[in-house]
Amino acid sequence: MKLAMIGGGGFRTPLVYRALLLDRDPGRVDEVALIDTDGVRLRTMARILEDQAREFPDAPRVSVHTDAEEGLRGADFVFSAIRVGGMAGRATDERIGLSHGVIGQETVGFGGISYALRTLPVAMQLAELIQRVAPDAWVINFTNPAGVVTEAMGRVLGKRVIGICDSPIGLARRALGALGIRDSADVEIEYAGLNHLGWLTALRRDGVDLLPELLASPERIESFEEGALFGADWIRTLGALPNEYLHYYSYRRDVLQADQYAATTRGRYLLDQQAGFWDEAATAPRPHAAWEACRHEREVTYMATNRDSAGMGDRDEEDLVSGGYENVAIALMRAIAYDQSARLILNVPGGGVLAGLDSEAVVEVPCIVGAEGPRPVESATVPAFGQGLITTVKYVERQTIEAALSGSRAAALRALAHHPLIDSVRVARALLEDASSSFADLSYLR
Numbered sequence: 316m317k318l319a320m321i322g323g324g325g326f327r328t329p330l331v332y333r334a335l336l337l338d339r340d341p342g343r344v345d346e347v348a349l350i351d352t353d354g355v356r357l358r359t360m361a362r363i364l365e366d367q368a369r370e371f372p373d374a375p376r377v378s379v380h381t382d383a384e385e386g387l388r389g390a391d392f393v394f395s396a397i398r399v400g401g402m403a404g405r406a407t408d409e410r411i412g413l414s415h416g417v418i419g420q421e422t423v424g425f426g427g428i429s430y431a432l433r434t435l436p437v438a439m440q441l442a443e444l445i446q447r448v449a450p451d452a453w454v455i456n457f458t459n460p461a462g463v464v465t466e467a468m469g470r471v472l473g474k475r476v477i478g479i480c481d482s483p484i485g486l487a488r489r490a491l492g493a494l495g496i497r498d499s500a501d502v503e504i505e506y507a508g509l510n511h512l513g514w515l516t517a518l519r520r521d522g523v524d525l526l527p528e529l530l531a532s533p534e535r536i537e538s539f540e541e542g543a544l545f546g547a548d549w550i551r552t553l554g555a556l557p558n559e560y561l562h563y564y565s566y567r568r569d570v571l572q573a574d575q576y577a578a579t580t581r582g583r584y585l586l587d588q589q590a591g592f593w594d595e596a597a598t599a600p601r602p603h604a605a606w607e608a609c610r611h612e613r614e615v616t617y618m619a620t621n622r623d624s625a626g627m628g629d630r631d632e633e634d635l636v637s638g639g640y641e642n643v644a645i646a647l648m649r650a651i652a653y654d655q656s657a658r659l660i661l662n663v664p665g666g667g668v669l670a671g672l673d674s675e676a677v678v679e680v681p682c683i684v685g686a687e688g689p690r691p692v693e694s695a696t697v698p699a700f701g702q703g704l705i706t707t708v709k710y711v712e713r714q715t716i717e718a719a720l721s722g723s724r725a726a727a728l729r730a731l732a733h734h735p736l737i738d739s740v741r742v743a744r745a746l747l748e749d750a751s752s753s754f755a756d757l758s759y760l761r
Contacts, residue, residue, distance in 0.1 A: 317345075319348040
């Protein structure tokens with residue numbers, strides 16, 4: 316089975332390759348094609364994967380391609396993880412946002428819209444290329460903002476594009492850990508919303524919901540990252556566990572202030588860190604070890620200003636464990652390729668399962684996956700207090716897609732002005748002007 320990875324020179328590629336190395340089932344992936352526009356990084360990533368696989372004599376063979384059409388031929392599955400504008404683009408979004416008194420994070424508010432406007436034209440070109448070169452392939456989208464990109468690519472690829480994010484499964488794993496449960500195989504997770512905007516509403520084992528037991532204990536709630544971030548009192552008031560990215564909405568002023576006082580933005584920090592990493596990894600005798608050290612540092616500093624605003628301090632080692640999106644991706648591939656029924660939280664057209672959203676709206680909900688792809692579970696429900704928020708944000712996502720596909724500057728302005736984290740039409744207009752003048756990729760807006 317062949318897996319093509321668009322953006323295969325990206326930093327997270329070894330996580331996926333590690334999952335492939337550990338997959339010992341028959342019919343596993345035996346060929347990985349790394350596709351990227353940066354040939355230097357591709358060659359460095361190939362060195363990292365070779366080092367990573369030195370103890371696996373039957374490791375999937377790796378090829379590198381700067382020609383996407385060449386790398387896609389014969390692919391059964393395609394992972395798409397691109398970053399248009401690079402980390403420098405993220406840093407610019409953050410700077411622009413803060414200069415106008417709004418949060419500039421890369422997937423929510425202004426930063427998410429700006430990032431999507433740069434990314435969607437490229438993502439649509441990729442979708443059309445995949446449809447032409449590998450029409451039978453299933454596309455697993457990791458590109459942020461994942462829900463927006465997945466919905467747009469679906470206009471070309473239909474049900475054959477599926478979005479993945481590790482936030483929901485990471486939240487569930489940590490919540491179960493607080494209950495002393497390390498194996499979630501027999502736990503049914505109820506979660507619903509949009510990408511980076513959802514809530515965990517039940518953890519059922521043998522028909523019994525374990526979430527009330529967790530909510531009854533403030534100490535248990537605040538023993539894991541999301542619980543400490545939001546505070547036990549607020550989580551008990553909600554009666555549900557929010558995705559970590561909802562912290563930007565629930566504590567907007569606090570996070571904005573922490574961002575403004577921070578010595579550097581997250582994007583600028585990662586830009587500087589990764590520049591050093593790629594230089595080191597290109598010549599290091601054990602490049603995979605260099606990657607592991609860089610990843611650990613990256614995880615330690617994740618959402619640092621949010622944690623500062625909540626007075627949390629450093630992350631616990633338990634919280635540093637990957638949410639496991641790479642394992643979800645492997646389970647998804649196996650479920651489709653071999654019709655092995657699996658229940659996974661995915662970004663897919665909801666079919667109307669969430670109130671207020673039409674059947675084509677991409678949502679993040681549990682799905683039953685088999686050979687025909689994912690089917691959202693009918694029990695997926697957003698808490699009453701969140702329904703208005705997801706309806707508004709879905710409107711913003713749709714206007715962003717319209718702007719990207721039609722070049723409508725008016726649609727881009729509507730997206731910015733209606734986002735809950737941007738509270739002024741004047742500010743929305745100024746943000747759009749600054750983004751347009753900062754990114755040549757937005758010259759198509761008129």
